[in-house]
Amino acid sequence: MKKTVFVIGLGLIGGSIALAIKRKYDINIIGFDVNEERVGLAKTLQVIDESANSIEEGAVKANLIVISAPVQQTEKIIEQLATVDLDPSVIITDVGSTKKQIMKKAELLLEKGVTFIGGHPMAGSHKSGVSAARAHLFENAFYILTPSKQTSREKIDELKDWLEGTKANFLILSPDEHDELTGAISHFPHIVAASLVHQVAMIAEENSTVSRLAAGGFRDITRIASSSPIMWRDILLHNKEILLKLLQKWQEEMERVKDMIRRMDGEAIYHYFLEAKQFRDGLPIRQKGAIPAFYDLYVDVLDHPGSISEVTSILAKEEISITNIRIIEIREDIMGVLRLSFRNEDDRKKAQEVLAQHKYETFIEM
Structure with missing residues (x-):
């Protein structure tokens, strides 16, 4: 009898995970999404084999459940799953960009003896939606897993086996480690990019020429400011403590730069940019990181x-x-x-x- 995977949320990430699992295993994939058109498209593209009318309907049949939804919605889905009579051996995972708050909510499942392992595939695309889903989306990307302290090694390995078709590089972190690291290298840069755009937008109100000049390098270095506002609203609210600390450090860093400029300290300014260049140039080029490569x-x-x-x-x-x-x-x-x-x-x-x-x-x- 075929095993069953239930994917909740049929966008780029959920669809790509479904395709990656399919290319490794002969299984039945059930999909659910609040957008009925998306469900129909997923079936037409053969991303899923069948659809569920509700989360409960799909969950009771599943050996693996993948929650591919915005982080705040993921919490609500976990609450729903905690009321369902699930297969005792089922593994539930998510794809959220923050982990601490989700893992806390997942205690509802852990208390019932259900295995929940937090997940975060660190890959994406400039396109969105299930039509952009690709089995190879996660190849060579980092796929972070955040199991609870009670999760057995066997269950972690089982989830890795399920996701082997992604051909990703798995990394085990605690929820706190995950949120701190992704906060620094992904969440915070998105805030900075959005802030730079706001700054130029204010200048554009007084001088429209700035928009023409910003069409070059400025537009490129702020690409990530075009990401989903809904997703980033949820991420900032979920990773509040880490981001507030990073913002405080950033303010201190900017004060240091202001002081160098105020003192006309050319030597200090030169070394500031030199050290940044040396560190940046030493970063891996070929590997996929937290922010999708261009x-x-x-x-x-x-x-x-x-x-x-x-x-x-x-x-x-x-x-x-x-x-x-x-x-x-x-x-x-x-x-x-x-x-x-x-x-x-x-x-x-x-x-x-x-x-x-x-x-x-x-x-x-x-």
């Missing part, structure tokens, strides 16, 4: 009719898929006027090699 390739093209279509035609003939294309109006220190974005590093590398064969100069910004 696989961009800058192409120097002549300004004449058809130049862009020539580039895209070359790549199309080689069956290299482009996820985004943008003309760079303000080049700053970046060579090239065309920025092509790819799904992964392999596609970008192949595109660079093919374009080089056609005498195009390309550049990858490290």
Whole structure:
């Protein structure tokens, strides 16, 4: 008899996990989502095999339950699952970006003898929805698991086996460790990016020229400010304590920078940027981290009719898929006027090699 996986929430992440499990195991996948159109699309795309009319209906049949929902909604789903007569051997996991509060809520399940292991696959895409789901989305990405102290090694290994098709790198952390680390390298940078955009928006009210200038590098370094407002509202509220500490440290850091500028201390300013450059340049390039990587390739093209279509035609003939294309109006220190974005590093590398064969100069910004 086939085992059953129940996926609650059929977006990019939930759909990709379903596909990753499917490519490893011959199982039955049941899906549930409050959006009925999304459920229908998931069935059409064969992401799921059947749908459930309610969380209870799908949960009672499941050997594995994956909650793929915003963190505040995840808490409510855990409360619902705690009232359901579940299979005693079932494993429940989530995909939330914060863990401490969710693990606390999961005590409702642990008290019933049900295994809950927090999860956070640290990968994403510039596209959203189940139509963008891919089995390979998590390949080489970190997939953090936060089991409770009572969770056996056997159950952790069992969940890893279920998720083996993701081809992710599993990392075991405590909920506190997870929230502190992801707060620093993911949550806090999103706050900074949004704040930078707000600052420029205020300047734009007085001088609209700033919007044209911001179309270049500024727009690129603040890309993550375009993330889901609902998701980031929930994350900030869930990771309140860590983020308040980080914001306090950031204020102290900015005071240090203000002091260097005020004192006209050129040597201190130079070393400030040098140390930042050295640390940043030493970070791994190939690994996926907390913030999804952008696989961009800058192409120097002549300004004449058809130049862009020539580039895209070359790549199309080689069956290299482009996820985004943008003309760079303000080049700053970046060579090239065309920025092509790819799904992964392999596609970008192949595109660079093919374009080089056609005498195009390309550049990858490290």
